[in-house]
Amino acid sequence: MQHNVSIRDTVAAIATPPGSGGVGIVRLSGPQSRAVGHRLFRSSRPTFEDFRPYMLHHGWALDERGEPLDECLAVFMPGPGSYTAEDVVEFQCHGGPAVVRAVLAAVLACGVRAAGPGEFTYRAFINGRLDLTQAEAVAEMIAAPTRAGMTLAQTRLSGALGERIAELRSRLEHLRAQLCVAVDFPEDEVECLAPDEFSVGVREVADAVRALIANFERGRCWREGALTVLAGQVNAGKSSLMNALLGRERAIVTDIPGTTRDYLEEAVNLDGLPVRLVDTAGIRETEDAVERAGLERSRDMAERADLVLLVVDRTRPVAAEDIGLAQRLGPQRVLAVLNKSDLAEGHAHEEGDATGAGWFVRAGFETVRVSARTGAGLDRLCDRIRERVVGSGGEPDAGEVVPNLRQSQALSQALDELCALDADIAAGIPYDLLGVRLEAACTILGEITGEIAPADVLNSIFSTFCIGK
Ligand SMILES: Nc1nc2c(c(=O)[nH]1)N(C=O)[C@@H](CNc1ccc(C(=O)N[C@@H](CCC(=O)O)C(=O)O)cc1)CN2
Numbered sequence: 304m305q306h307n308v309s310i311r312d313t314v315a316a317i318a319t320p321p322g323s324g325g326v327g328i329v330r331l332s333g334p335q336s337r338a339v340g341h342r343l344f345r346s347s348r349p350t351f352e353d354f355r356p357y358m359l360h361h362g363w364a365l366d367e368r369g370e371p372l373d374e375c376l377a378v379f380m381p382g383p384g385s386y387t388a389e390d391v392v393e394f395q396c397h398g399g400p401a402v403v404r405a406v407l408a409a410v411l412a413c414g415v416r417a418a419g420p421g422e423f424t425y426r427a428f429i430n431g432r433l434d435l436t437q438a439e440a441v442a443e444m445i446a447a448p449t450r451a452g453m454t455l456a457q458t459r460l461s462g463a464l465g466e467r468i469a470e471l472r473s474r475l476e477h478l479r480a481q482l483c484v485a486v487d488f489p490e491d492e493v494e495c496l497a498p499d500e501f502s503v504g505v506r507e508v509a510d511a512v513r514a515l516i517a518n519f520e521r522g523r524c525w526r527e528g529a530l531t532v533l534a535g536q537v538n539a540g541k542s543s544l545m546n547a548l549l550g551r552e553r554a555i556v557t558d559i560p561g562t563t564r565d566y567l568e569e570a571v572n573l574d575g576l577p578v579r580l581v582d583t584a585g586i587r588e589t590e591d592a593v594e595r596a597g598l599e600r601s602r603d604m605a606e607r608a609d610l611v612l613l614v615v616d617r618t619r620p621v622a623a624e625d626i627g628l629a630q631r632l633g634p635q636r637v638l639a640v641l642n643k644s645d646l647a648e649g650h651a652h653e654e655g656d657a658t659g660a661g662w663f664v665r666a667g668f669e670t671v672r673v674s675a676r677t678g679a680g681l682d683r684l685c686d687r688i689r690e691r692v693v694g695s696g697g698e699p700d701a702g703e704v705v706p707n708l709r710q711s712q713a714l715s716q717a718l719d720e721l722c723a724l725d726a727d728i729a730a731g732i733p734y735d736l737l738g739v740r741l742e743a744a745c746t747i748l749g750e751i752t753g754e755i756a757p758a759d760v761l762n763s764i765f766s767t768f769c770i771g772k
C-alpha cells in the first residue's frame with residue numbers, strides 16, 4: 304500500500320479470509336465508522352438508539368438504500384480503545400463471499416475508502432498502539448504454520464523485542480551523551496569516560512545484539528520450516544518415503560529407475576516442527592537432457608538443505624555418488640536412511656559390510672533403518688529429523704525474543720558499526736569522530752522499532768500484509 308495516503312479518512316475491508324466460513328467480518332476504521340455503521344445497521348431491539356461500546360448488537364446489515372442484506376452482529380469500539388486506536392465498527396455476518404462483499408459494497412457506497420493491505424495494522428502503528436516489531440509480529444502470527452511459530456510471534460507481539468531494542472538504544476545514547484561531554488568540555492574530566500570504559504560499554508551492547516542475532520538463526524526453522532531434502536540413487540525409495548512421511552500418495556512411485564524428474568515440495572508438521580519436505584530426481588549417469596536438468600535441481604536443493612535425507616537401498620551396495628554427496632555435505636547435514644529394511648533380512652550389506660551401509664557408520668554419519676513400504680522405523684526417523692533440525696536448543700520458550708529477517712539484518716548492520724567503533728577506540732581515534740558511528744548504530748536500532756521509519760521500509764513491510772489486517 305502507498306503510505307502517503309491519508310489516514311484521516313475512514314477505511315473498510317473484509318477481515319476474514321476469502322471463501323466461505325462460519326462468520327465473515329467487515330471492518331471499518333476511522334472517524335466516519337460510527338455514523339456509517341449506524342446508517343447500515345438495524346437493531347432487532349426497537350429501543351436501540353445507538354451502539355454501546357464493545358457490546359455486540361444483534362440485527363440486520365442494510366445496504367445504502369436501507370434494504371436488509373444479512374442478519375448479523377455489529378460492534379462499535381471507540382478510539383483510542385480499539386485495534387487501530389481509531390473508531391472501529393465491525394459487521395459480523397454469515398460467512399459467505401457474496402454476503403461480505405455486499406456488506407462491504409454498502410459501506411463503500413457510503414463514501415468509505417477500501418483499505419489497502421495491512422492498513423488497519425499500519426494505522427495501529429502510526430497511531431502509536433504498536434511499534435514496528437509488533438506490527439510485523441501480527442503478520443507473522445497469521446503466517447505461523449505451527450504452535451511454535453505462533454509462540455515466537457506472540458512474544459514479539461507483546462513488545463518484548465521492541466523493549467529490548469529501545470533499551471540497547473538508550474544505552475548507546477547514554478554513551479553518546481558522555482562523548483559529547485568529553486568533546487564539548489575537554490577540560491572537565493568528571494563525566495568523561497576513559498577509552499577502556501567506553502569500550503566496555505560498546506562491547507556490552509554488541510554482545511546483546513549478537514545474542515539477538517543468534518536467536519534469529521535458532522528461530523528460523525520454527526518460522527519457515529526446515530528444508531529437508533530426499534536425495535539418493537534412482538529407485539532407492541525417495542518418493543515412497545516422501546509419501547510415507549506425508550501419509551498420502553503425493554509422489555509417483557514405480558519400479559522404473561528415474562521416475563521422479565523434477566523436485567516436489569510439501570509441508571509436513573513433525574510434532575510441531577514445520578518441515579518443507581522435498582523429493583528429488585534420483586542420481587544416475589544419464590544422457591537424457593530432461594533428466595539431467597532434474598539432477599541439476601536435485602543437487603541445488605541438496606546444497607541449500609538444512610538436512611539431507613540420503614536414501615539408500617539396503618539391498619544394494621552403496622553407490623560412489625552417494626558417498627561423494629555425503630562427503631561433500633558432511634555428517635552435520637546428512638542423515639543416511641537405509642531403506643527397504645523389509646527386504647534386507649539376512650542381506651550382506653549390514654553395518655560391517657565394506658561396500659554397504661557400514662561405510663556411513665564408519666565415516667561418522669548417522670543412519671536410520673526404515674521401510675517405506677511397511678512403515679517400520681518411520682517414527683524413529685521423524686524423531687531424528689526433528690532432533691537434527693532443532694538441535695539441542697529444543698522448542699522456543701514462550702519468553703524468547705526472536706527477531707525476523709529484516710530485524711536481524713538491521714541488527715547485523717548495527718553490530719558492524721559497534722565493532723568498527725570498538726576498533727576505532729582502540730586505535731585512539733578522537734572522540735568527536737566516534738560519535739558518527741554511535742549515531743549510525745542508534746539510527747539502525749530506531750529503524751527496527753519504527754521510531755525512525757523511512758517510507759520505503761514501511762512500504763515493504765505493510766505491502767506483504769493481507770487486505771483486512
Ligand atoms: N472481531 C475481531 N477479532 C479480533 C480482532 C479484531 O479486530 N476483531 N483482532 C485484530 O485484528 C485481534 C485482537 N486484537 C485486538 C487488540 C486490541 C483491541 C482493543 O480494542 N483494545 C482496547 C481495549 C478494549 C477493551 O478495553 O475492552 C485497547 O487496547 O485500548 C481489539 C482487538 C484478533 N481478534
Ligand SMILES: Nc1nc2c(ncn2[C@@H]2O[C@H](COP(=O)(O)OP(=O)(O)OP(=O)(O)O)[C@@H](O)[C@H]2O)c(=O)[nH]1
Nearest residue numbers: 537538539540541542543561562563585643675676
Ligand atoms: N520392498 C520395498 N520396496 C520399496 C521400499 N521403498 C520403495 N520401494 C520400491 O522401490 C521402487 C522405487 O521406489 P521409488 O519411491 O519410486 O524410488 P525413488 O528413489 O523415488 O526413485 P526415482 O524417482 O527413480 O529416483 C518402487 O517399486 C517401490 O515400491 C521399501 O521400503 N521396501
Ligand SMILES: [Mg+2]
Nearest residue numbers: 541542562563
Ligand atoms: Mg522418485
